[in-house]
Amino acid sequence: MLDIKLIRENPELVIEKLKLRGENTENIDKIKSLDEQRRSLLTKVESLKKIRNEASAEIGKLKAKRIDTTEKVEEMKKISDEIKSLDDEIKKLEEQIQDLLYYIPALPSDSCPIGNSPEDNVVIKVCGEEKQFDFKVKDHIELGELHDIIDFERGTKITGRGFPLYKGKGAILERALINFMLDTHIINGYEEVLTPVLVNRKSMEAAEKVPKFEYDMYRIEEDDLFAIPTAEVPIINIHRDEIFNEEELPKKYCGFTNCFRREAGSYGKETKGFLRVHQFNKVELINFCLPENSYREMENMLLNACRILDELKMYYRIVELCTADLGFAASKCYDLEVWSYAEKKWLEVSSISNCTDFQARRGMIRIKRGGGTGKQKIEFAHILNGSGLATSRLMVGLLEANQTSNGNIIIPEVLQKYTGFDVI
RNA sequence: GGAGAGGUGGCUGAGUGGUUGAAAGCGGCGGUCUCGAAAACCGUUAUACAGGUAACUGUAUCGGGAGUUCGAAUCUCCCCCUCUCCGCCA
Incomplete structure (x- = not known):
């Protein structure tokens, strides 16, 4: 499996090397764009998880002091649902990326003779x-x-x-x-x-x-x-x-x-x-x-x-x-x-x-x-x-x-x- | 194939809903002491992903997956694996 970071950071190089193998390279751009989507959702969901984690800790403390937390809990329900749907989306993207990535071969070394057959x-x-x-x-x-x-x-x-x-x-x-x-x-x-x-x-x-x-x-x-x-x-x-x-x-x-x-x-x-x-x-x-x-x-x-x-x-x-x-x-x-x-x-x-x-x-x-x-x-x-x-x-x-x-x-x-x- | 037990960090092992990424011990690494070493003591000690030039920050991870919940190592379901006994057997 290729390093997704290489595709992210230097797709031109990856495409150039794959072409030397006579490989179809259109999936590289596809992977790159799926990866961008994935990361933007990831940033979003991680910040939501941060909010949730902090709130959960707070609810725990309030409950220990027997203070009412109903409002807080209701609020967190919404955030939890949002997290769930974002996680699902991310998972789907990851599966798509992997399915494509698993069929991309290794890049040839610079020392390999270049050829077509x-x-x-x-x-x-x-x-x-x-x-x-x-x-x-x-x-x-x-x-x-x-x-x-x-x-x-x-x-x-x-x-x-x-x-x-x-x-x-x-x-x-x-x-x-x-x-x-x-x-x-x-x-x-x-x-x-x-x-x-x-x-x-x-x-x-x-x-x-x-x-x-x-x-x-x-x-x-x-x-x-x-x-x-x-x-x-x-x-x-x-x-x-x-x-x-x-x-x-x-x-x-x-x-x-x-x-x-x-x-x-x-x-x-x-x-x-x-x-x-x-x-x-x-x-x-x-x-x-x-x-x-x-x-x-x-x-x-x-x-x-x-x-x-x-x-x-x-x-x-x-x-x-x-x-x-x-x-x-x-x-x-x-x-x-x-x-x-x-x-x-x-x-x-x-x-x-x-x-x-x-x-x-x-x-x-x-x-x-x-x-x-x-x-x-x-x-x-x-x-x-x-x-x-x-x-x-x-x-x-x-x-x-x-x-x-x-x-x-x-x-x-x-x-x-x-x-x-x-x-x- | 039948019956039972169990899977927590490099290892041993605690933890059965709320600062638990996780006690304690061992091991590893760094240091103090020493001529040097041992012992003792002090400190440190997971990985992945995302953001950031960086320092760092965040998220995830307690066999795997799904679920309940504001919150799961901890509760529920499914799967996998290991061990013990029985059966079978090179």
Whole structure:
């Protein structure tokens, strides 16, 4: 959620930044005028409440002295009614403001490349070495079937399309990847958490997934719970409605969860195998930090995620998203993409975002600074999230890149101690 | 799912209609004392919103919402959560 004060004080800036995202900005003026109405009513009702409070105290004293207060009470009845109707009006205005505000995305950082579509994203760096194959490469579905390690058909039988079933060495490889990633992140200073995968509405709101993306999520209506689309949601909510002391930051968490996405509206796109699924596995990185450090921390997080791909000896690239391609809550974002030798395209395996105070404001995640100096200040934390990494698409790249001419798959060296075997 | 108990400031805990934003204690912070520390003592210690350049002022907040009242932490209704016992169960 954006700061209403920013819209109030500098609407031109807000509009200018939103336009860079290709966002419709007409609601900004609407919010501004609703906010003006709200504040003028607020001033009015607060002064009436002051009168009421003073009168009530007086009535109390008079009654104690057994002096008649009928006249005073009658007068206050009128004022009380007036207060009630003003309060109702204010409440309605606040609801209108919020309904609009909840759909306004974060403002892009000045450092974001400006663009109109994903084509304007900027490739920062290509890493690792591209392999040369002197045979026709198999795609991950063929490789999965060949070794009976991924069974898409039975996954479909159990649940539906997009719910893959891993078997045998496939399941072990998946588990090995997760363990390898978590262990690596722990070394880099992240605390591991294992969170709930169903969360309540408040948690979704704090992560800025609801109301805007409510219908992209699997929901359990009876209990008003949501299946998480990413571990970002429960991990951020660890500190919802809390205030950090500034010395506690940066606070870094990593966590593995299953992730669930309806991907409504994307049918027909990348329906093959692992490229777009409804349930996948992901290790997530979260960093709560001081506002002035968030962009520096973001570079660190990028390195932490890259390290996984480096150690797996993957061929990948770092892409910086342009203003038009940023996620709803993000001010700046890097994607990591691994090369698919069979699909002949780059696959997104990680997205590292600086959401600055956008989620912290909604989730009331704050920092207390200057403790003991007498000049205490409370401000919103900055929150970064990054995948480190998502395994299903990584699995695609990994299987393809490590295949041999007879269809075997060589396990990368760093994973061998986790799998217990070196070839599939 | 059934029965009961309870939700008050960072924590413990008083308060059942009228200076109660809220006693007291603990903790935190600042100070006095000390070579330093502890102890003791003194002071201070919530958040949000609105107005104001500011000092500051006002309003709101005792799980959430609605209601009664001139006035609600306190009374009424609905909801949520936690705990205990029973049932079920990985």
